[in-house]
Amino acid sequence: MDDYEAIRSGILETFERAVDAAGRDGAEATRRSLAEARDILAADRLRPVVLGEFKAGKSSLLNALLDDTGEPPLLPEAEEIATSVAASVSYGDQETIEILRDTDDGTPGLRVDRRGLREHGTEHGNPENRRGVLSVHIRTPSPLLRPGLTLVDTPGLGGPYLGHNAATLAALPGADAVMLVLDSSQPVLRSHLETVRRAASAVSATDTPGALFFVLTKTDLGGYGEVLADTRAKLAGALGRPAAEITVVPVSARAHRDFLAHGDEEDRAAGNLAGLTDALWAALCHRGVPRVLGGALDSLDRGVRALLAPLEGQTEALEDGTRRTVGELRRRALEHQARLAELRKGRAQRRVALRRRIDTVQEELRRDAEERHARIWDRFESHYLEEDAYLTDPQRLVAQLTADAAQVVGEINARAGTATAAVLVRTAAETGLAMGSSRPTEMAAPTSGDLVVRGRLGEKHRSGRLKRRLRDLSFGGSMGTTTGALIGSVVPGLGTAVGAAVGGLVGMAAGWASAGRDLRNEDRRLDRSSLRTQLQPLKRRQAAHISASVKDICEEFREQAEQEMEERIEQEREANQRLVAALKDTEDLTTATAGTRLAELRERTRPLQELRTRTAELEARTQAFTAAAVDRTAGGGAAGARKPEPVTVPGAAGDISWAEDRT
Known part of the structure; x- marks a missing residue:
């Protein structure tokens, strides 16, 4: 979507100007902070995850969404079943496919073409993943991906290869949006609703249920109206939400391919890929867009304020023209300098307070993880042990339990992000420092290791x-x-x-x-x-891994937060020292030289004020973009996307409003 790409490019361009301005002013701490935030935005991607049941038409849909007309198709379709690794698809001027493997020969990376992808990335070409494929990374010149999207195509759920479930479920909680694909030619079964509940659990971990939406494929078969209504009703029951709030988009990949081949507008309308694109962006605006652009704009505004503060203070003193005003401004600057010195002096006490808060977060995450992990094994007793498929093939059961644990880890990762952000907000309120760039690292999912379950212990056919x-x-x-x-x-x-x-x-x-x-x-x-x-x-093993991982990520976050606090103190100290020195110079100026200095200050201030105005404009454009994206879906018949409520992302330099679903 061009609007998002233009906004993102505008923010990056404004960062470049701000970094250059900080370098010219000698504000090294501010320059480093701005450059780091710029680099994060440049590398960040919106990450929608696509999942669906086995043979739901997911790969065909994604090829159509990417406007792919190649032969063979970019993503394997039909009887070719993807391996147990997800494939990420990003923008590239030239198509490239890289296979990352677990090898002993020191050559983990392998470049292949589309046919090579089938040899390594399908169950047909790579049975049981004997080639040791860890991940697949694709770059392709699709306009959909140009703004900074990375589609994550996951293996189908519920097929004959239950080991695929682990990769799919682990990808859910870190998604910026979740697209769940359903087949209109098949009834919605209990297994489908279980997948729906898992996806809903993943997005609810970040309090953004609007990031989940549904796609009904193969609607070219006809008569899907009743199926659409029945599907929406069943989804509403599974999610415990009104049907009108659930987005379900009917599409036909076949009709869209026909449109690409022949240009018939009826095929384009029947395919409804435009409606799908609108729904995708609406879902991304609930979580992904605020995540990617929100932090960047906050850091940008904070850095520009730090550059402006000394210039505005000296300008105010010169414009007033009295030593009393200069003295008052200098007094306040010195008080602020003393407060910063006190913060540095009391860093040990601040660290203790920070550690206590993070310890509380760690305990809450540990309890949450234990409860979620316990539910896995409750399901093991109540459901899995009643399934003949698991009793006759215990390794499939191991794979399912491993997949369940992977999803729990992903959900705890999402919870950790929310909880640690709250810690930074409270710390910022107490210290007066602008904090918010620290993020917890993600826990790795537990594996089954070398566990082999051999069926019944003891003699199968006992005497008697x-x-x-x-x-x-x-x-x-x-x-x-x-x-x-x-x-x-x-x-x-x-x-x-x-x-x-x-x-x-x-x-x-x-x-x-x-x-x-x-x-x-x-x-x-x-x-x-x-x-x-x-x-x-x-x-x-799962319980121990999750408990230890929670402890590790909290400890790493504590170190990051302490480092960020030191950097923020240094940044403010640097800006304040420049203000104190400037005010001292002002006191010594004569009337004639004061006028010259004032003109110089205004000239230096003007581009920084323009940067701040530009930042505010970009913020307003982002809010308008998110609102319009959701409104388009709500009004376009895709079904019931609700407009998010505006919320506030705090920053010491001022608050930025964002649209986010709090249902």
């Missing part, structure tokens, strides 16, 4: 099984013979002997079947008991 069957066979035959003889004695033409023979055979068959059912039920009970025993190490 045949004896039990023969016993039930004998008992059934005896009861059948007796019952048959009685029936035969009262039925004309049958006779006691015939009745006893028939009854005996029926009874023996029933006894054999009953014994079989009993033995199968006992087998299932023993299988469940064995799985509980063998999977206990996995449960303990």
Whole structure:
């Protein structure tokens, strides 16, 4: 979307001007801070994650969304099933595909073409990921991606390769938007709704439910109106939200491909990829756009203010023209300098207070992680152990539990970001320092390691099984013979002997079947008991990994926050020292030289004021962009996207309002 690209480019250009201005003024601490924020924005990407059930038409949809008409298609379609790694697709002037592998020969990176991607990135070409593919990174000249989007294409859920689930679920919580693809030709099943609830849990971890939306594919098959209404109703029930608040976009990748080939406007309308693009940007405006642009604008405004403060202070003194005003300004500057010195002197006390807050966050995250992890194993007992697919293939169960744990880690990562941001807000309020650039690192998902579950512990076919069957066979035959003889004695033409023979055979068959059912039920009970025993190490390993990871990221964040506090003190001290020196010079100026100095100050101040005005304009444009993106979806029939409420992202240099869903 051109508007977003123009805003982002405008912010980067304004950063360049601000960095140059700081360098000319000798404000090194401010220059470093501005340059760091600029580099973060330049490297950052909006990251929508696309997921869906196996064979939902997800890859075909993404190829259509990228306007790809190549042969073979960029992303594998149809019977070709992606491996257990997600593929990221970003903009590039030339198409490149890089495969990152886990190898022993020192050459982890491999450049391939589209056919090479099929050899390494599909289950057909790379069964069970025997080539050790870790990730796939694609660059392609798609206009959709040019503004700074990186689409993350995840393996299909619910197919025959349940190991794929781990990569898909782990990608959810860090997404700036989640696009969940549903097949209009298939009913919405319990497995689909479970995926919906997982996706909703991921986005709710950051309090942005508007970042999740749904796509109904294959609508060219016709008659999807009732399917759309039924799908929305089921989604509303699964999410516990009104149907009108849920965005569902009907699309046809086939119709869009026909439009690209022949230019027929009816095909373009039937494909509805324009509606899908609008819905994608609306979802990104709930979380991704404020994340990427909000922090950048805050840092930019803070840096420009730091550059302006000394110039504005000296200008004010000269414009007043009295020593009393100069003295008052200098007194206030010295008081601020003393406060900064006190902050530096009391850094140990500040660090203790910061550590206490982060310790509280760590404990809250630990409890939250424990509760979420416990729910995995509750589901293991109530659901997974009842599924024959898991009982007959325990390694699939290991893969599912690993995927569940990966999602928990992702959700805790998102919670950590929110909780640590609140710590910085409180610290900033107490110290008067502009803090907010520190971010916790992301925890890695736990793995299953070398765990191999071999089915039932002990002997599969224990002694006595045949004896039990023969016993039930004998008992059934005896009861059948007796019952048959009685029936035969009262039925004309049958006779006691015939009745006893028939009854005996029926009874023996029933006894054999009953014994079989009993033995199968006992087998299932023993299988469940064995799985509980063998999977206990996995449960303990997951719990230990998550607990240790929470501790590690909180400790790393504490170090970052302490460093940021020192940098902010240095930045303000630098600006204040420049103001004090400038005011001292002002006191010594004669009337004639004061006029010359005032003209010089105004000339130096003008470009900085223009930068601040430009920053405010970019902020207003960002807010207008987010509102318009959501309004387009809400009014375009995609279904019920609600306009986010304005919220405030605090910064010491002033507050910036953003649109974010707080439902």
